[in-house]
Amino acid sequence: MLDLGGEYQLFADEIRAAIDTVLESRQFIGGPAVAELEKALSSRVGSEHAVAVSSGTDALLCTMMGLDIGHGDEVILPAFTFFATAGSVARLGAKPVFVDIDPRTFNVDPVKIEAAITDRTRAIIAVHLFGQCAEMDAVNAVAARHHLTVIEDAAQAIGATYHGRPAGALADAACVSFYPTKNLGGFGEGGMIFTNDEHLAGIARQLRNHGESQRYVHERVGGNFRLDTMKAAILLVRLRYLDEFTKRRRDNAARYNALLDKIPVTTPYVPAHQKAVYHQYSILCDRRDELRSFLQERGVHSAVYYPVPLHLQKCFASVGCRRGSLPVTEQICDRILSLPCHPMLSDKDLRYVASGIHEFYERLVPTCAATSDTRGAAQPRSVNLRQD
Ligand SMILES: Cc1ncc(COP(=O)(O)O)c(C=O)c1O
Missing domain, CATH: 3.90.1150.10 (Aspartate Aminotransferase, domain 1)
Structure with missing residues (x-):
């Protein structure tokens, strides 16, 4: 299904040079490569903020933690997706509410969303399965009628467009994955959150670093959701391709x-x-x-x-x-x-x-x-x- 070895031959020299640069800098956490990757991807996607994290799963988790989704809340999502979409909801103590998909696109059926909304519903996760966007206009319209937040699970869809607009900038927040098999696959785990919401981006930045607002000051409980410098440097090379x-x-x-x-x-x-x-x-x-x-x-x-x-x-x-x-x-x-x-x-x-x-x-x-x-x-x- 993949030829990672063949791909690697194309950019092996560039990857080795990028790794050497990181090794010589001796900065393995954070650093310019992470910031550069965030900048490159946010401008490509057309999103104001990008927060690099440790995986696509952690991007979903961090986004929902940032939105204070938890016990007693419901999140609507399709059941035809990778486990992480629903697992992240359940890990926060919220209830995943599964709805059916469109038989032609395999993506969530917006008509089914409306029927699944209750007074506990907080958010909708629209998965862009197989690299094709969900019907975001319809999803966003339902969400707007019910004052719900929409999260794109764009783990598989970097580069896809919807009415000419890139996946990752079609809702309140979006999550991508850099798992090695993904279209922008890294050398290890990685992910990113995109949003135009400055407040949410700020919280996500804290959450990825144990909720730290400044050194040893914790405003909330987060985790270690950081993306390694080395992985970011490698992703910057992969991005060129x-x-x-x-x-x-x-x-x-x-x-x-x-x-x-x-x-x-x-x-x-x-x-x-x-x-x-x-x-x-x-x-x-x-x-x-x-x-x-x-x-x-x-x-x-x-x-x-x-x-x-x-x-x-x-x-x-x-x-x-x-x-x-x-x-x-x-x-x-x-x-x-x-x-x-x-x-x-x-x-x-x-x-x-x-x-x-x-x-x-x-x-x-x-x-x-x-x-x-x-x-x-x-x-x-x-x-x-x-x-x-
Ligand atoms: C649709 C979907 N959501 C979430 C994820 C989770 O991403 P990761 O494997 O980087 O945690 C994946 C990837 O495997 C995925 O395909």
């Missing part, structure tokens, strides 16, 4: 769309007002697990993000959902498959993957072409929905 790598991912996705056009799978749907960054290129398919094994036998890796929706995880049993509570999410979990889409793939690789899928449906499952459906009941059968 982000646009090129994003372009390659988009090109790969466009190529897959064409190659899979006549195959009975559903390719990603990207509304015209959005530009995705294809952190994952995910299709919907019948007989998913058999297809996966078939591809694996041919040396093609694929992945299932996510096989078990969060509302059905044991640790969230107390939330009160059961199978059937979120039918779209559950159906998507059974049919989703992510194909390799990373920047180091060649056209030959993409053709090889697509031909494997073609072969599976042609030879092994000849009936599938007739039975395959598409995203969303309202859509005609066997039509690949996409407008990039």
Whole structure:
């Protein structure tokens, strides 16, 4: 699914030089690299403040701590996301309230949000899954009607745009991840909070450093949520390659769309007002697990993000959902498959993957072409929905 070794060869010298600079400075915490990364990313995203932290998870945690979300509060979010989105809510003692997703975009369905609001609701987390923004205008409109805070979980979406505006500047606050597999992946854990709210940014800065307002003066209880200098310096190098790598991912996705056009799978749907960054290129398919094994036998890796929706995880049993509570999410979990889409793939690789899928449906499952459906009941059968 990734070729981190191949990528590294492209910028190995620059990375080594960046590491040497940090080693020579002997400043391993904070320092100019962290401030420079915050500045570079806040201006790229178009957000007034950026606060570098230790991971995407800690970005979510810190943001919600900064908003005083805790016991007795509810936070609305999709169940089709990585665990951290909901885990951070639960760790603060608040209740994650799971709502269903749009079957075409896999992102939170704004219509479902409204029905889930109670007088305990404090915030909505809109996840930009697979590198494609949630329908933020609709999400923000619901939030505004009910005076709720909106947090973007943009962990997978750095570089994505919505009506031309970058992910990370579409709500009250946004959180990104620099986990090594992310589009802007570091060499270790890392994350960042974006916000235009000066007060929230100030609190987040304190929280990442044990709540210190000045040396040994603690206004609140925070944690060690700092991003190491070395990681920041490496990320600054990786950042130079982000646009090129994003372009390659988009090109790969466009190529897959064409190659899979006549195959009975559903390719990603990207509304015209959005530009995705294809952190994952995910299709919907019948007989998913058999297809996966078939591809694996041919040396093609694929992945299932996510096989078990969060509302059905044991640790969230107390939330009160059961199978059937979120039918779209559950159906998507059974049919989703992510194909390799990373920047180091060649056209030959993409053709090889697509031909494997073609072969599976042609030879092994000849009936599938007739039975395959598409995203969303309202859509005609066997039509690949996409407008990039
Ligand atoms: C949607 C989503 N939210 C949050 C996170 C948490 O980020 P991290 O792994 O950096 O803690 C991730 C990444 O793994 C993610 O994909």
